Amino acid sequence: MRIVIIGAVAGGASAAARARRLSEEAEIILVERGEAPSFANCGLPYYIGGVIEQRDKLLVAPAQRLIERYRLDVRTRTEALAIDRANHTVRLRYLENCDEYDQPYDKLILSPGAAPIRPPVPGVDLPQVYTLRELRDADRLHAAAKHAQRAVVIGGGFIGLEMAENLVHRGIATTVVELANQILPPWDAEMVSPVADHLRERGVTLKLSNAAAAIEPAGDGVIVRLRSGESLDADMVVLSVGVRPDNKLAVEAGLAVGPRGGIRVNDQMQTADPDIYAVGDAIETHSSLDGSPTQIPLAGPANRQGRIAADNIFGRPTHYAGTQGTAIVGVFEMAAALTGFSEKALKAAGTPYEKVYVHPANHAGYYPGAKQMSMKLLFAPDGGRLLGAQAVGRSGVDKRIDVLAVAIKAGMSVFDLEELELAYAPQFGSAKDPVNMAGFVAAGVVRGDQPVAHWDDLPQLAAEDGQSEGLGRPEGLGPPELVLDVRMASEFAAGSIPGAVNIPVDELRSRLGELDPARPIIAYCQVGMRGYLATRILLQYGFNVRNLSGGYTTYKQTMAAKGA
Amino acid sequence: MRIVIIGAVAGGASAAARARRLSEEAEIILVERGEAPSFANCGLPYYIGGVIEQRDKLLVAPAQRLIERYRLDVRTRTEALAIDRANHTVRLRYLENCDEYDQPYDKLILSPGAAPIRPPVPGVDLPQVYTLRELRDADRLHAAAKHAQRAVVIGGGFIGLEMAENLVHRGIATTVVELANQILPPWDAEMVSPVADHLRERGVTLKLSNAAAAIEPAGDGVIVRLRSGESLDADMVVLSVGVRPDNKLAVEAGLAVGPRGGIRVNDQMQTADPDIYAVGDAIETHSSLDGSPTQIPLAGPANRQGRIAADNIFGRPTHYAGTQGTAIVGVFEMAAALTGFSEKALKAAGTPYEKVYVHPANHAGYYPGAKQMSMKLLFAPDGGRLLGAQAVGRSGVDKRIDVLAVAIKAGMSVFDLEELELAYAPQFGSAKDPVNMAGFVAAGVVRGDQPVAHWDDLPQLAAEDGQSEGLGRPEGLGPPELVLDVRMASEFAAGSIPGAVNIPVDELRSRLGELDPARPIIAYCQVGMRGYLATRILLQYGFNVRNLSGGYTTYKQTMAAKGA
Numbered sequence A, B: 001m002r003i004v005i006i007g008a009v010a011g012g013a014s015a016a017a018r019a020r021r022l023s024e025e026a027e028i029i030l031v032e033r034g035e036a037p038s039f040a041n042c043g044l045p046y047y048i049g050g051v052i053e054q055r056d057k058l059l060v061a062p063a064q065r066l067i068e069r070y071r072l073d074v075r076t077r078t079e080a081l082a083i084d085r086a087n088h089t090v091r092l093r094y095l096e097n098c099d100e101y102d103q104p105y106d107k108l109i110l111s112p113g114a115a116p117i118r119p120p121v122p123g124v125d126l127p128q129v130y131t132l133r134e135l136r137d138a139d140r141l142h143a144a145a146k147h148a149q150r151a152v153v154i155g156g157g158f159i160g161l162e163m164a165e166n167l168v169h170r171g172i173a174t175t176v177v178e179l180a181n182q183i184l185p186p187w188d189a190e191m192v193s194p195v196a197d198h199l200r201e202r203g204v205t206l207k208l209s210n211a212a213a214a215i216e217p218a219g220d221g222v223i224v225r226l227r228s229g230e231s232l233d234a235d236m237v238v239l240s241v242g243v244r245p246d247n248k249l250a251v252e253a254g255l256a257v258g259p260r261g262g263i264r265v266n267d268q269m270q271t272a273d274p275d276i277y278a279v280g281d282a283i284e285t286h287s288s289l290d291g292s293p294t295q296i297p298l299a300g301p302a303n304r305q306g307r308i309a310a311d312n313i314f315g316r317p318t319h320y321a322g323t324q325g326t327a328i329v330g331v332f333e334m335a336a337a338l339t340g341f342s343e344k345a346l347k348a349a350g351t352p353y354e355k356v357y358v359h360p361a362n363h364a365g366y367y368p369g370a371k372q373m374s375m376k377l378l379f380a381p382d383g384g385r386l387l388g389a390q391a392v393g394r395s396g397v398d399k400r401i402d403v404l405a406v407a408i409k410a411g412m413s414v415f416d417l418e419e420l421e422l423a424y425a426p427q428f429g430s431a432k433d434p435v436n437m438a439g440f441v442a443a444g445v446v447r448g449d450q451p452v453a454h455w456d457d458l459p460q461l462a463a464e465d466g467q468s469e470g471l472g473r474p475e476g477l478g479p480p481e482l483v484l485d486v487r488m489a490s491e492f493a494a495g496s497i498p499g500a501v502n503i504p505v506d507e508l509r510s511r512l513g514e515l516d517p518a519r520p521i522i523a524y525c526q527v528g529m530r531g532y533l534a535t536r537i538l539l540q541y542g543f544n545v546r547n548l549s550g551g552y553t554t555y556k557q558t559m560a561a562k563g564a
């Protein structure tokens, strides 16, 4: 058995290593255009920023080890030019001397990854404009960062923000330009507005709802002209507006690709040609939640898909269960993570959903160092099945999203979250962990104990932005809701929702007479807990009331996101 | 509806708060012997150690808040003396003036917790001997720690170790005496031997397989005489040898208790008397894994059970799904966590199981600050259903155990772990997360790709300690296994398993001739990865070979545990 693998990093190297473990006999040829196989793509920004000091740390499995330990035929600086399916060969070029030859294969695995998108902006090919994919790119950026004083990062996705952080580490004044009206587009806008604030605190300038219209040379540097009319001086520009599957070999070989360019494979990672497999960033896969086609250019899926391709080549019918879009990004001291569907994805798909927000501390509040996080849970209004989750904060975010990722994978509902038995000691969590807490709140919503409202239900804002999907949304249109702030007077004074009336929850029972029983109420507090209690009290006294989920904290995060 | 709740902390206060949210009308009487309701039991050691500086941080929900916000009738310094089931009253005594009265109830919730066990050791009642349960105990210990220079902690369970850490924080020379031959008895010994080492590094003296035989006054302090004949001078002694359900009220009222004293309840937290509920440390509950009766004195279960009791009182048929024993303890810079069954529990129950060990880093190795952890996975040899997991390390331990706790709750197998899609960026994990990795390894074992051996299969040790449950254990007795160290010569030279022969994995293919094909082999490396590759190579060349799970690292941890 002769296996040729194109691309020797996350998917390719994993496939090769697994193939060797499955077969001592196979001939395994690992073809890589770059200088080194098996490098840490995900570490490149941190090498540029000096967080990872030694370049050789990036070489996860050096070629020599793959050769000696895995007896792989590692061909670096070798580019695959074309596949000849009929003859089972792939045309390779050794880049050092441009020698070309046809390499026969029995099975071919494509793991060429994805290429940074280069938007058709004038000046995008100037030498001061960089993208980041390979070691060589990292070397260039590392060198450029030595002398640069001002940088512009085009694209506020996860690679863009990692670059911004690392440029700041190098003392470079950095501006991020993002087309969307938010950073980190896979997340819902209100969840990441605290990350945007944090970037600004750390000195990064954000230009949202904006884009580079042209990049022009200016002395040693460039001027980036924005659509808004502004221009930014920069010594270097980093393009990070997304990636596109590197599907050239596949397309030219007549293999099908999806609408966004991902190579089509079945759940055994096999393309339409049974002798050609494809994995990683280059493919279209499917959502493990609803089976819909999706492209998730992340390392975990690439690694596992590589392993599955090797399995199938050796007759083990391993199936890829699909991708649920679990991801995390660190941005200075903060982290943002998500799993499953976002609200915008659910909206776009027309899937019915409800949501709740909670803002628990990462661990017991009485133990020093507790940090508040924000969590959002998306679930089926009917039955409470989990659809997605997002978390943002300074600590413990990764844990909660991983827990929720498993819960989603297991097909759990919000009721199951109430019961999860998670590890508690004061340094690590709470007796009611944030995940339990989110479960309690969501379960209360599904059970009807806690009708919730969202920002777009607020009378001042509802007019502008249409209907909410709120479960408790009253039929028809009655009088506009009373917005009832149940926090302490001092909290109310320090900032509140326009038009709100303040009755602290502790006084509510004795001041019920001040409320018009005919008028629906939206209650709120700082994070939702007192608002919930107020809602329970008022419901029992016959009021039509909903709790503003996430309280003033979510409201402010949402307004910040909208104002951006 | 008049509800009387005995015990106003984790279970009781949670039941009370939930009851109020469910009913504005109910009369809710919260009876607490101590000075304050709703305090942070779990924070007490850290208050004693000065980590939590302000005492009022321990008052999670001060009485005033429970009164104003939840309209609870909070009766502190009030002890419940007896239950009169026929008359639906409970006899209460106000401890300030010893007034007694019969308090009628419609529903009674018992949440009296558990009392520290006081072993029948002479001198156990001396004033220098402390236990830790209530605020008052913490105050006493806080005061005693001011002047103490030497302390003895009797009992190396989680409260004992938290006390040891905090006494060290106060500059006190501390010795922990533990009857078992390991600290943290719920864990398997080899998993916590690194924690024992860490305690010793931080200056704590451990006396394992030992016990206090007598405590004698000596000047202002005491002498603790150990069974071993040694004696220890101490200014203070902390007794932490476990807790016993505080079941006096229940027993005297004729309610059934289990063999270990836990009040018997159904899964709606109801005792044999339908008007009396019991929750928390005081009860016997059941394992969510196999339904067997169990007692788990932890805060998460107590909080959730309190909520469930309130639900059921108000006609919501919420059921407690049982307890899976998820727990964590921080010990200086380390943490030890577990969920599900331990190996010793499986052994005791006669449940068939297999196990694997892995020692992955908490996050990508190329990103600064990665710390190695140790994980143990227990699973059904047939089908791979997860039975239990343990993790020990400096960072990321809580996350992995929580992920595994959900996986166990969901009834997942080791094959499901291979597929979990967890959040990866270099600061938080690896593209193949430790949990995936443990899943790969265990799945390989169940599939037969990776026959494993354990320390007690090693020829020198097997004789002493009987048979292993290893899946790959050869039938009958052939020649003694060759123990093959596949690490580099330098690693081998720095320490190896007695009798082992060294052939580095990278040379193995070319040195096969040195191996006797008739002799079974146990291969090992530092953590198990190279041993696994060696196993794959040798299997394919027809050798009878197993990989020593966890490699030399687990071997050393096991030997350390046995030698202790």
Ligand SMILES: Cc1cc2nc3c(=O)[nH]c(=O)nc-3n(C[C@H](O)[C@H](O)[C@H](O)COP(=O)(O)OP(=O)(O)OC[C@H]3O[C@@H](n4cnc5c(N)ncnc54)[C@H](O)[C@@H]3O)c2cc1C
Binding pocket: A006, A007, A008, A009, A010, A011, A012, A031, A032, A033, A034, A041, A042, A043, A044, A045, A078, A079, A080, A081, A111, A112, A113, A114, A132, A133, A134, A159, A246, A249, A279, A280, A281, A282, A297, A298, A299, A300, A302, A303, B424, B425, B426
């Ligand atoms: C800066 C950066 C940060 C990232 N951070 C994260 C993160 O934190 N978490 C995460 O999950 N993911 C992250 N990723 C994404 C992750 O690296 C990819 O999802 C993963 O590497 C994809 O694996 P792959 O095997 O499909 O492609 P790659 O790992 O990109 O490997 C493809 C290889 O194929 C080679 N190649 C392509 N075409 C040819 C050809 N014709 N001939 C020969 N060789 C060829 C390329 O040179 C390349 O080395 C990051 C990516 C980048 C660039």
Ligand SMILES: Cc1cc2nc3c(=O)[nH]c(=O)nc-3n(C[C@H](O)[C@H](O)[C@H](O)COP(=O)(O)OP(=O)(O)OC[C@H]3O[C@@H](n4cnc5c(N)ncnc54)[C@H](O)[C@@H]3O)c2cc1C
Binding pocket: A424, A425, A426, B006, B007, B008, B009, B010, B011, B012, B031, B032, B033, B034, B041, B042, B043, B044, B045, B078, B079, B080, B081, B111, B112, B113, B114, B132, B133, B134, B159, B246, B249, B279, B280, B281, B282, B297, B298, B299, B300, B302, B303
């Ligand atoms: C030092 C310490 C550290 C801990 N650390 C952790 C940890 O890190 N993680 C974890 O999960 N768990 C921890 N626990 C355990 C956790 O605190 C308990 O599991 C939990 O509090 C049990 O709740 P409960 O309601 O059953 O009992 P408790 O919270 O103990 O409350 C019982 C209350 O009932 C009162 N009472 C008893 N009898 C009567 C009576 N007759 N009349 C009136 N009042 C009465 C008592 O005074 C007591 O205040 C720790 C416990 C201690 C002591």
Ligand SMILES: CC(C)(COP(=O)(O)OP(=O)(O)OC[C@H]1O[C@@H](n2cnc3c(N)ncnc32)[C@H](O)[C@@H]1OP(=O)(O)O)[C@@H](O)C(=O)NCCC(=O)NCCS
Binding pocket: A357, A358, A359, A431, A432, A437, A440, A441, A444, A527, A528, A529, A532, A549, A550, B008, B009, B010, B011, B013, B014, B015, B017, B018, B021, B037, B038, B039, B040, B041, B042, B043, B060, B061, B299, B303, B307
């Ligand atoms: C403090 C104490 C009285 C609180 O009890 P509680 O009100 O039931 O619990 P919490 O304060 O955690 O709040 C949980 C409730 O708020 C709701 N909630 C939480 N966050 C919310 C939000 N953002 N929006 C809406 N509702 C929210 C939950 O749904 C839940 O209500 P439910 O049970 O009706 O569904 C009790 O937990 C206690 O005494 N704890 C200290 C003692 C202890 O646990 N010791 C051991 C550990 S140290």
Ligand SMILES: CC(C)(COP(=O)(O)OP(=O)(O)OC[C@H]1O[C@@H](n2cnc3c(N)ncnc32)[C@H](O)[C@@H]1OP(=O)(O)O)[C@@H](O)C(=O)NCCC(=O)NCCS
Binding pocket: A008, A009, A010, A011, A013, A014, A015, A017, A018, A021, A037, A038, A039, A040, A041, A042, A043, A060, A061, A299, A303, A307, B357, B358, B359, B431, B432, B437, B440, B441, B444, B527, B528, B529, B532, B549, B550
């Ligand atoms: C380094 C690389 C070649 C390794 O591939 P790999 O050998 O499949 O993966 P790992 O080194 O993680 O090892 C996993 C294997 O070791 C086994 N293993 C791990 N720990 C073990 C242990 N303690 N005992 C026994 N076996 C163990 C696993 O079971 C698995 O084998 P399997 O797939 O046959 O079940 C590949 O992952 C790579 O190139 N990575 C860098 C590039 C990259 O991923 N970039 C994106 C992220 S920055």
